[in-house]
Amino acid sequence: MREQKGQHPQSVEIDADDASVSEHVRMSRRLFLGSSAALVGAAGTGLGAGLLSPSAHAASHDGPSIEVKPGELDEYYGFWSGGHSGEVRILGLPSMRELMRIPVFNLDSATGWGITNESKEVLGHSEFLAGDSHHPHMSMTDGKYDSKYVFINDKANSRVARIRCDVMKTDKIITIPNVQAIHGLRVQKVPYTKYVFCNAEFRIPHPNDGTGLDDIEAYYTMFNAVDAETMEMAFQVIVDGNLDNTDADYTGKYAFSTCYNSENAVTLAGSIRNERDHVVVFNIERIEAAIKAGDYKTLPGADKVPVLDGRKGSKLTAYVPVPKSPHGMNTAPGGRYAVANGKLSPTITMLDLHKFDDLFAGKIEPRDVIAAEVELGLGPLHTAFDNRGYAYTTLFIDSQICKWDVEKAVRAYNGEEVDYIVQKLDVQYQPGHNHTTMGETRDADGKYLISLCKFSKDRFLPVGPLHPENDQLIDISGDEMKLVHDGPTYAEPHDCMIVHRSKVKTDKLWKRDDPFFATTVAQAKADGVVLEKDNKVIRDGNKVRVYMTSVAPNYGMDSFRVKQGDEVTIVITNLDNVEDVTHGFAMVNHGVQFEIGPQATASATFIAKEAGVHWYYCTWFCHALHMEMRGRMLVEKA
Incomplete structure (x- = not known):
């Protein structure tokens, strides 16, 4: 048997008697369950490229450095779907450090998403504070990321959301x-x-x-x-x-x-x-x-x-x-080909996009747009591309990434004797989506590839019957793929996209005229309130609107008075003009807490059900006297 680069006989079971498949497929064939057992056994002996520890890989790695030292910044942003959590996560690459979680279809008490009036407006006051987010993708101009928006779907509730990249907040959701x-x-x-x-x-x-x-x-x-x-x-x-x-x-x-x-x-x-x-x-x-x-x-x-x-x-x-x-x-970055991945077939189908005009003109038949049907291995699910003419396909059943030459695959399909498979690399276990750095754009740079694996089994400390999934970072900049990072992730992120940091421009402070809190600003104007300076209570029957400012370490009011049964709306404007001085607000025993970024306004509405003293306090650390940033809601008996 000829051994593929990155493939290890100890973890492969070959069906040598099956003459109906090609040599490439037979070399990678492994039983769905047997492969897992073989990989577990290999782990005990330290065999298999994918089974080396991240530190061992780093020690032998001769490509670009993946070390991001304290105080240094990552080269790429990664936008991960949150899967069953309904959120989107931002990671830094190549460190694979989680930087931020963006609530989208889910309830998030840290930021108040699904609690604040502003977020409820975006959510359309939906009863569904849960989602199944799958595919995050950034807006483009001329085939290049423009860092304006990231879009994400909710399969569970038939929704699509938009995230603004200047503030990394969800601003629109459509069912x-x-x-x-x-x-x-x-x-x-x-x-x-x-x-x-x-x-x-x-x-x-x-x-x-x-x-x-x-x-x-x-x-x-x-x-x-x-x-x-x-x-x-x-x-x-x-x-x-x-x-x-x-x-x-x-x-x-x-x-x-x-x-x-x-x-x-x-x-x-x-x-x-x-x-x-x-x-x-x-x-x-x-x-x-x-x-x-x-x-x-x-x-x-x-x-x-x-x-x-x-x-x-x-x-x-x-x-x-x-x-x-x-x-x-x-779709490949060059714009010539698109790939449909077979899943139940050991092949992927390459479509020649340059023939679509002739197809719709009736000059050719549908099958004439096929440039190649490429045999790769068992369970091809997704394909990513670099800038050197190579493609990378996840093989779900084989638990491998297959690197192959696109043009050679076309030549082989046309009858030329040429070997188009370059390497197969073991990953752990059963990979789904994979993405290369900038690989969905004209700017594909071919530095790294992410394999999002559906199972982790023995990869991490056991945490009970529910296991994390496994993200694996692979260096693809050289002649061979090399696994350089192995890390757990929660609730099946499903998909991601990777953009160079030079493409992303975020704001450090909120703009006071931001449309995100425009409805709240309009209500304040109707109440005769200047949000940037006023601290006052507006009473409208049993509806009470409490306007206050916040400047570390004080709220603009240390107390306010309402009646039992009142509908209370708290509106807070953060006047701190310093990056990273975020305030929070929590009303004890009322299920209300939310974040107010610097120069932002946020609000939440609740019922003052019980008479008595009810404290509120700042939830985001903002000052040496952060613990003292608090006040009282005094609720009189009805």
Whole structure:
């Protein structure tokens, strides 16, 4: 047996008698359960490139230094989805230090997200303070990150959110109408992010009002476009099958999505009968022209949203047959190719994006856009790219990253005898998404790759039946991939994106005219209050608005008086003009606490249910006398 670089026979079980697969696949084949046992055994002997400790790798590492010393800054920002927590996390790379958590679809008592009036307005006063965030992606201009927004989906509640990168706060959330389970999400790359493309995965009846429950063939789902600036629906396109992941090209003309369940079934057995599923290609120019011509319909409850028919035979879409149940959809930085990852096939399918014009002109057939079907190993899920013509595909069942040469793969598909697989590196265990530094843009730099692994098993100290997942940082700058960091992460982050620090420009202080607290400012003006200087109580029947300032280590009021049963709104303006002097506010025994950044205004509303003395205090350390920053709410009996 020929040994691949980074592959270790001790952790590989070969099916040598299976003549139906290529040599590449046989070399990487391992039993789904047996591989885990083999890897555990290898760990005890110190075998396997992926089983060396991070410190051992660092000692033998001859690529760029991954050490970020105290006081030094990371080279990259990583935006991680928070998975089942519903948040987004910011990490520094290559240190892999967690820098910040951005609450999005979740309740967060540290910042008051889901508690403050400002955050409730963003959340649309939704009852769902939980989410399943999957795919964070930054807005672009000319195919390059512009650090304006990061968008993230909530699969559990069919929502899409926008995070402002200047303050790293969620400022808009939209619930996508007419569909269920928003999964794959990407942005339009060129000329700028006009649209956020997002797939609704599950097929439902329309209208979904209790009629037609058993008319399975009439179910359908839709491809969705959200206006990136207004965060309102731009259009929806009906498709055949269930949509999975999506991406866009570098011309602004096309988006494309992997699509499974071509059988239009609602059971597992029913949805895996066919040999092939497809990639659906969406012609954005034709969709926009159809909307302009009024060639669309609307659905009840969303009468302003254009809904177009993109099922098979439509001039708006093309269905490219690919192996069964394709998963990841990834566009190469050069703009020529996109990759649909096979999942149930040992292959990935390369699409030649330069042939899409001819496809929609009717000059070629759908399968003619396929540049190659590349055999890599078992369970290919997602592919990332560098700036040297290499691709990196996660092999879920093989627990490996496969590095391969894109152009050589095309040549091999066309009959040339050429070996396109460069290296296979063990990761622990069952990797899903992977991303290279700047790899989703024209600026791909080929320094690092992240493998987001679904299991950790024996990688870290045991913490009970629920294990963390495992993030592994791999240096890809040299001829060989090298694992350089191994770290736990919570609640299946699922996906991430990585941007160079030079692209991200954040504010150090809030601007007083920021729209984030515009509604609160408007109410203050109506009450005749100047937020920057006034400390006063406004009474409106049983509604009481308490305005106060904060300057470390004092609130503008050390006490205020209300009546039992009053609806109390606390409005605080942080007048500190110094970076990192954040204040907090907590009303003891009332479930109210929130953050007020420097120069920000924040508010929360609650009922003063019990008579008596109720203390409030600052929750974010701000001064040597931080403990003394407190006051009393005096509640008189009703």
